[in-house]
């Protein structure tokens with residue numbers, strides 16, 4: 001086996017902590033799901049189930065994971081040794097743990113002499129575990145310290161009896177999951193009921209965020225299906241992963257997206273999901289509409305001829321630049337309140353009115369999705385909201401229906417590879433859907 005000595009930087013710790021918070025969230029999901037369907041009676045009609053299926057694994061991360069796993073798989077504990085597992089208590093120094101394990105301070109110093117590879121041992125956290133493997137003579141032969149669910153620091157003796165340190169990875173098995181739901185009340189609860197994590201729901205809205213305004217365009221009867229990765233170690237669920245493929249049916253239009261090896265999503269024909277403009281300059285989570293549980297003002301009265309779209313959301317909600325461009329106005333007047341205008345390519349201007357706060361100034365370059373201000377109720381308004389205008393060649397257009405410029409599609413060989421793969425993955429998605437449909441209607445007819 002090739003030796004893999006890896007430095008473990010401090011950021012690693014932060015990552016580990018972040019991972020465990022994320023995992024806790026994931027593990028809490030089933031109860032959240034139950035709570036969600038109990039708390040809201042209108043949600044009880046939503047269907048959504050998860051099934052596992054074998055999917056050829058194509059993502060770059062997956063290949064990477066497997067490569068690492070092939071290099072250095074953590075071996076089973078050597079049963080000829082006497083193993084003791086010590087849990088780090090608050091205030092425990094490393095020397096105290098070695099003492100408890102009946103290992104001399106000199107051995108500890110020999111190990112620490114390995115330098116940066118073992119430096120992590122000097123920054124232990126309460127609750128972490130050290131595993132000491134001692135031989136019949138009571139000499140330490142091996143020390144193990146789990147860095148996270150996937151990696152373990154292993155210190156062992158080489159043929160000459162000198163200590164060596166390795167970071168070893170467990171093998172990650174990727175499984176594919178299917179989730180599907182029809183929207184009855186709102187997108188968020190449909191996603192939760194289908195078993196998606198909050199991060200996955202946001203990710204799904206992100207994938208289709210150039211085509212669909214999730215704040216205002218979702219209707220009863222809309223539906224979606226998702227294939228996504230899950231990670232397992234030793235047969236145990238570790239976390240939800242990337243969405244591999246998804247489709248969304250919105251007001252009779254079907255949108256499909258498949259993840260490419262570059263980490264971006266493309267349409268089945270290789271066109272980019274990414275476009276020059278987001279459909280909405282506000283994340284759907286904040287927007288109140290008939291299909292949003294966080295409804296504020298069901299009807300918003302406007303005080304002047306209407307040339308744009310109004311988004312009712314809480315004061316302070318971040319407002320995003322709909323596309324890359326340059327700020328041509330950032331100012332205040334009695335009518336618009338605080339407002340920002342952005343000039344984009346193709347003679348397109350977007351306007352954002354009634355802000356509580358402006359975050360950009362005139363002449364500044366902005367990127368798509370960048371926060372340019374916060375929603376407010378300044379100017380002549382009856383309640384806080386964002387008034388958003390989309391102007392092409394000086395003419396106001398409906399930003400939710402206007403045909404927008406497309407981003408560069410995949411080309412040549414890459415496109416061919418992608419489309420062939422996309423076809424295969426979408427076929428699996430459709431098969432899963434059909435199975436679910438048959439099962440649902442079968443259940444219905446079987447009922448007395």
Ligand SMILES: [Zn+2]
Pocket residue numbers: 302306308309310386387388
């Ligand atoms: Zn308006």
